Ligand code: HEM
Ligand SMILES: *[C@@H]1O[C@H](CO)[C@@H](O)[C@H](O)[C@H]1NC(C)=O
Ligand SMILES: *[C@@H]1O[C@H](CO)[C@@H](O)[C@H](O)[C@H]1NC(C)=O
Ligand SMILES: *[C@@H]1O[C@H](CO)[C@@H](O)[C@H](O)[C@H]1NC(C)=O
Ligand SMILES: *[C@@H]1O[C@H](CO)[C@@H](O)[C@H](O)[C@H]1NC(C)=O
Ligand SMILES: *[C@@H]1O[C@H](CO)[C@@H](O)[C@H](O)[C@H]1NC(C)=O
């Protein structure tokens with residue numbers, strides 16, 4: 680699928696009306712940007728949003744919002760963040776089923792090049808293919824895509840517990856906040872309205888950003904699961920914390936030091952946890968509440984509003 684962005688460019692200027700509360704974010708913006716609310720178009724919307732969140736904005740034009748991307752180093756709330764070593768095998772941080780993390784390369788399907796062509800990877804068997812297609816599916820569930828679940832746009836087929844997937848990464852509040860900010864900035868770059876960005880940001884933060892959060896259902900077919908992705912001591916404690924259900928959070932070791940940024944220069948400790956605040960960054964991120972008014976405080980209302 681080689682999506683031509685003229686359609687989006689024309690539609691963006693008309694996507695300013697208020698979203699009716701009985702239409703999901705996915706359905707509303709699929710119709711606004713791609714006209715026909717089909718499964719294939721919903722998948723295209725999620726492809727655009729996920730690929731842009733991962734590698735930064737690549738579609739021309741957008742609404743004038745620059746997205747650095749999850750793979751770009753940046754700042755969040757005064758802390759320098761660099762997530763790439765979790766994705767390229769730099770850290771022993773993937774869960775392959777054992778009792779500690781292992782190094783895996785998730786950029787093994789051609790890296791950014793296929794993403795810029797609105798594809799998940801240059802093949803259908805790489806770690807990259809599996810991860811990126813799972814992200815299309817998972818975020819489609821979060822955004823309430825009504826047509827998901829058939830050949831044109833598969834239901835989510837990945838792991839059910841986001842804690843289990845991410846537990847060997849020992850992610851911090853700054854790392855998770857940076858990731859969520861990139862997702863929100865990506866959506867904003869396609870014209871998603873501020874109120875809808877707030878809903879998405881609050882839902883991501885309350886579902887995945889609260890330490891020790893009680894088991895919660897995200898994918899209805901998968902039932903309640905431990906979902907906390909933010910697990911290091913900087914993460915805010917969930918309201919109904921069930922810490923005994925979670926294992927101890929342990930920093931991942933460095934697997935390939937050449938893939939881990941120079942620790943002296945970047946203020947990143949050997950585990951990847953930032954130890955220095957206020958380091959300057961070439962990437963102009965705002966962090967914190969951000970320019971789009973995303974409140975990063977947990978708001979319980981967020982998730983229900985997504986699943987209309
Ligand atoms: C905060 C919201 C986040 C959500 C909703 C999310 C969601 C997901 C999902 C659905 C998968 C695929 C699981 C599967 O294939 O079974 C995944 C995998 C992964 N995520 Fe996240 N994630 C989030 C934050 C982060 C952050 C902050 C990082 C930091 C580096 C990260 C790194 C990864 C990596 C490396 C994988 C591949 C893990 C593996 O397959 O072993 N994620 N994530
Ligand atoms: C949403 O509500 C409006 C007004 O009540 C109604 O006309 C429309 O059919 C509803 N749409 C859906 C998808 O339920
Ligand atoms: C919209 O999708 C429906 C169902 O796939 C199809 O019949 C119709 O031709 C499509 N309309 C446009 C304008 O693409
Ligand atoms: C990213 O977005 C900014 C702001 O609209 C734009 O100036 C820049 O050219 C875009 N970059 C790419 C590669 O499309
Ligand atoms: C896809 O990308 C990988 C990693 O860059 C490369 O080794 C492989 O040759 C590429 N395959 C194709 C079909 O381009
Ligand atoms: C915490 O538990 C109480 C009682 O079960 C419930 O009413 C409340 O909604 C829960 N709060 C969260 C954030 O899950």
Ligand SMILES: *[C@@H]1O[C@H](CO)[C@@H](O)[C@H](O)[C@H]1NC(C)=O
Nearest residue numbers: 936937940941942943944945
């Ligand atoms: C890391 O940066 C420090 C200070 O800039 C420098 O002295 C050191 O040689 C660098 N190490 C590597 C491995 O690049």
Ligand SMILES: *[C@@H]1O[C@H](CO)[C@@H](O)[C@H](O)[C@H]1NC(C)=O
Nearest residue numbers: 756757852853856967968975
């Ligand atoms: C930003 O960092 C400060 C100080 O470390 C902390 O108190 C605050 O909760 C953080 N805010 C966000 C939105 O992460």
